[in-house]
Amino acid sequence: MAIEKASSPKSPQPIPKEEVTDSPTEGHLDEEKLKKFYIGSIDQGTTSTRFIIFDGLGQPVAQHQLEFTQNYPHPGWHEHDPKEIVETVELCIEQATQDFLDQGHEIEDIKAVGITNQRETVLVWDRETGEPLHNAIAWPDTRTKGLVRQLKEKEGADELKNICGLPLSTYPSSVKLVWLLQHDKAVKKAYDEGRLVFGTMDTWLLYNLNGGKEKNVLVTDATNASRTMFMNLETTEYDDRLLDFFKLDRKKLTLPKIVPSSDAKEFGTLAKGLLKGIRIAGCLGDQSAALVGQQAFKPGRAKNTYGTGCFLLYNVGEKPVISKHGLLATVAYDFGGKRKPVYALEGSIAVAGSGVKFLMDNLGFISSSNKISELASSVEDNGGVVFVTAFSGLFAPYWIDDAKGTIFGITQYTEQGHIARATLEATCFQTKAILDAMEKDSGHKLAELAVDGGMSSSNLCMQTQANIIGIPVDRPAMRETTALGAAIAAGFAVGVWKEFDELKEINQKDRVVFEPNISAEASAKMFKKWSRAVEMCRGWVDTDESNGEED
Structure with a gap:
């Protein structure tokens, strides 16, 4: 990726890292071997979706990106169409994979797929039909400001952060779900009848990419679950004290199973398209994925x-x-x-x-x-x-x-x-x-x-x-570190890499x-x-x- 040059004659010029590093890291990668391994990465962001195929050295070899509609129905409100997002993911996978094949590669060269996604965005759907019950409420949405003020006055509000790590604000998923239950009749009816499924974007994508209600894959990873205010940080499991605070009944609400971010089985397989049958083996919230990618x-x-x-x-x-x-x-x-x-x-x-x-x-x-x-x-x-x-x-x-x-x-x-x-x-x-x-x-x-x-x-x-x-x-020269992080998680699950030391040289050049x-x-x-x-x-x-x- 070329470095942008600003027009001003006083434009800052970056220094190549090798000039400020005392001793460049010696390479330990089996480059010839890793060039033959490929990992796909779904990067579902706030404004666009992309699918990138990386080689085992962390270099992109094929990619496709699509923007999707941003809905702002009222001041401070920010929504996404759940079905449109699934469509953009599927289209990006097909286009990038076709490019990969056109380069002379084979589908079998792709060992697994990882997912990284916008966090805190809330989706709700009907467990019986698999249909969304409301637009996704995006993480920057601030419609819950009044609700947050009310919740801060409740007994026990000050203790939440010590359990889940998050303060009460418009940011986490919890308050968005409570708002939906208070303001949307279809969501409340599904909850009362025990049909309501709650998920963040990773859960919604995994559910649909696995085939929807037929396979009924309902999972999330610990990084995404830790953004909901429902998960205990120490145990990485749902905590009844947190759910009780928000007056949520686990008998009426289906919550996704929390699993590790790197797993060869829990996330299922792609149900259709060019990559049908390929394992989904990694899942990380976008910011965690970037940390791993770095x-x-x-x-x-x-x-x-x-x-x-x-x-x-x-x-x-x-x-x-x-x-x-x-x-x-x-x-x-x-x-x-x-x-x-x-x-x-x-x-x-x-x-x-x-x-x-x-x-x-x-x-x-x-x-x-x-x-x-x-x-x-x-x-x-x-x-x-x-x-x-x-x-x-x-x-x-x-x-x-x-x-x-x-x-x-x-x-x-x-x-x-x-x-x-x-x-x-x-x-x-x-x-x-x-x-x-x-x-x-x-x-x-x-x-x-x-x-x-x-x-x-x-x-x-x-x-x-x-x-x-x-x-x-x-x-770094290659700045798709979020997608790279999801690829790394998937690669670990299927044995492309086995130890963190093997990743030292990935994306370190230039x-x-x-x-x-x-x-x-x-x-x-x-x-x-x-x-x-x-x-x-x-x-x-x-x-x-x-x-x-x-x-």
Whole structure:
């Protein structure tokens, strides 16, 4: 993948990683052997679906991507058509596989398929018919703001985080399901009659890809289950204390079985198409998949993915760490067998690439998202503009549900380039806030940040990130690390790789590093201004708002 060149003559130039590494890692891969193994990866994201076929060295050899419809029926609401998403997955598999065959490969060369998916998005369907009962409620949806305020007043609300690792907010799956039960008659009727199936996107895809109600495969992995607020982090099983808090009766609600992220049997097989009969052997929530794709297998390693939102995960090892500074505790990955689950601290930013999309679609600043660096580089700095991109409130470490997107510092001097630069900076500032919280929770300062995702292609954005956090930013040449992580989980299950050491060299070639190039004092001054803007963006939602419904 080519490195984007910004138009400004002062555009930052990344440093090849081998120039900043004392001793390049010696290769231990049997490259000739691994070139003959292929793993498919379904990457079902918030705005698009893709299917990528990787070789055993972690290099993509065929891929296809499709966008799907984003539905916004009311302010703050965000929905997806469940059937459309399944269709995009099936089409992407067919197109990428046909390309793979056209290159001269055989279906038998593909050893397994993995799945990675948007998390917290909620789907409900009828156990008897297999039909969805409502559009999927997407993870950024904020219709539950009023409900969350009510739940925070309930007895026991303060104890939830110690069990499941998540605070009450509009983010987790739990409150979306409760909202559906309160507001949709068909969903409530199915629940009362014991027909309601609940799942996150992985469960819905696995159910359909296996053939729907005939096979009735209802599973999820521990990384996705840990985003629902229904799973006990320590046991990786559903906890009745959590379900009771949300007044959910397990006799009326079908919950998917929680299994490890890497398993050769539990996820079933593809029921139709060119890959009919191929095993689905890996499943990871998208941010966990990116952590695996970055090979952050040791405690203290971290990655930041700049997608629709931005998600920073920090490996804390085999014991969960409950944050005292606004972060989430989550399962990083669970590769099963004799291995214990590995946990992470997570900081979630609701708006990253979606901020760029807002400038493009809503304001017409740019014709395509990859033009953002060019526009932002047309000015020397942000011109005093600070953009708090709180379109869905502010997530970690702030958790301000009543914040709204707010631009400060606009004058007659302000140009589009200043707002574009401030949009990129908003993600970088929130990343800094999360890293500060992680340092307080873990007691350790991160030495380097591995990055991936669409916005990481911007040299300007990554240099800005390095300047704001004051540590190097390490970017791989192949940035499909989320899909790669799902492929790795599937590959482990079927024996393509057996130990983490075998993955050391995967996706390590042609990485580049952005070193900070401003003083710590200048960085602190910028962050202080951002922090002041965050405090000023509070309180835009009426306190008497009911169940997230806008006036």
